[in-house]
Amino acid sequence: MSTESNLSFLFIHGAGGTKNKWRTLTSLKNHSKFIDLPGHGDNDAHQCETIDDYAKQLADEITEDCIVIGHSMGGLIALELAALNPKVKGIVLVASSYQLPVHPKIIATLEEGMFPDNLFRASYAKGASLKLLEEEQQELASSPTEVAMKDFVACDRYKGGEETLKKLEIPILALLGDEDRLIPPDTSDVLISLNPNVEVVTLQNAGHYVALEQPEAFIKEIVKFKERTEKSSIM
Template identity: 35%
Template sequence: METIVLGNRTLAFRSYGRHVAPERPPLVLVHGAGGNHLIWPPQVRRLPRTAVYALDLPGHGASPPPSCATISAYSEVIRDFADALELPYFVLAGHSMGGAIALDFALAYGYRLAGIVVIGAGARMKVSPIFLNGVVENFMHVTAKIVEYSYHPSTPAQEKERYLQRLRETDPEILQKDFLAVEAFDVTDRLESISVPTLILCGQEDRMTPPSLSQLLHRCIPNSQLHVIPNAGHNVMIEQPELVAAYIDEFITQLST
């Protein structure tokens, strides 16, 4: 993986398609709580005609700790990352906690964005007390439950096991810290202030962040479009990678014309 130093942090990331189609804004991918860049399937990471940057947030994957305590602090990391890579104008896509980061970034640094993609997220996402309070003491049980709630029932067991193993590579205290950041996040009253084009995607069977949360985003964000994807749960981009990649590609094409 590539690394970049941001002040006192080192951030690991993968880049794809640099220097292709300069008329299209680059895409920055941000994973969710306890995740890393591999949550994004190859269809999204290698989006045609688009420069794509998939990063590991601080304390996740190959990026060393400490992690961040708030969604806004993670947004500042994304800002510094974009500055260091000289990305003055880009599309920010986030899944789950990453979606919260995208919303927060649009409110704080909207002038830097061509648009945002919010996947399986909401303006406010209450974390189950089972996850929030039990993740450190009962890490194995809680991570198994997270996987159970993250997928459509038809998802192959092999994919669920792969996600479980990646999730268990995360320090339990970092995962809890992420959950606390998500629990404290609430921009419900500020959604109408988001002025950048917004693509909202969610799985029809999402039990972690139900479609009602995405529908609220669509109602309140002025320049937004929503796609509820069938036969998919919370990890919709893994369950329906071709469809998610097609929606993102179409969105970036719209922004480029």
């Protein structure tokens, strides 16, 4: 029986994003790894075409016990990582689920080289600060639309999440925003019905980017989850 545990966090950003999406979490930097997925940000590796390929790319890099925190598409990758690597002791699905279908019009607009304005507006709570929205517009402008398009296609084509989620026997936290308009409103109920290990926490005044919109509450919840997961791993 293990007598101690010291889990780190591995943060995985969402579709078309970079590790900069976690920029509000500086207080966690000593216990965390923030990565750019292949083909994103500072990672010059070839961009993956599927969620499973992303997970396979990352699985061999996880050599120490950790909690994987995945935002949106990153949550799908977290599910598959947990199935592939026993070093993953818990996962946090941030504004995510076991599937993330994408409307064909969104993909078509991205294929034309444009990021849909309505999608950008729907990604944040109504009370999101102008400063945050300006930062996010700049972030969007610096990322190639083709990268986002390929990621959205990967999300839409991912069909294995339900079976993967059902089989996982590790602690799972679904951290959602009460104003998230990009995931179905019944997400929390569906996740719990698929796996009794799922705990759902909904943050107030937050849209799809909960870590950016409510960083203090976000940090509080994932730290508590880490403490609970560590306790369960040494029993």
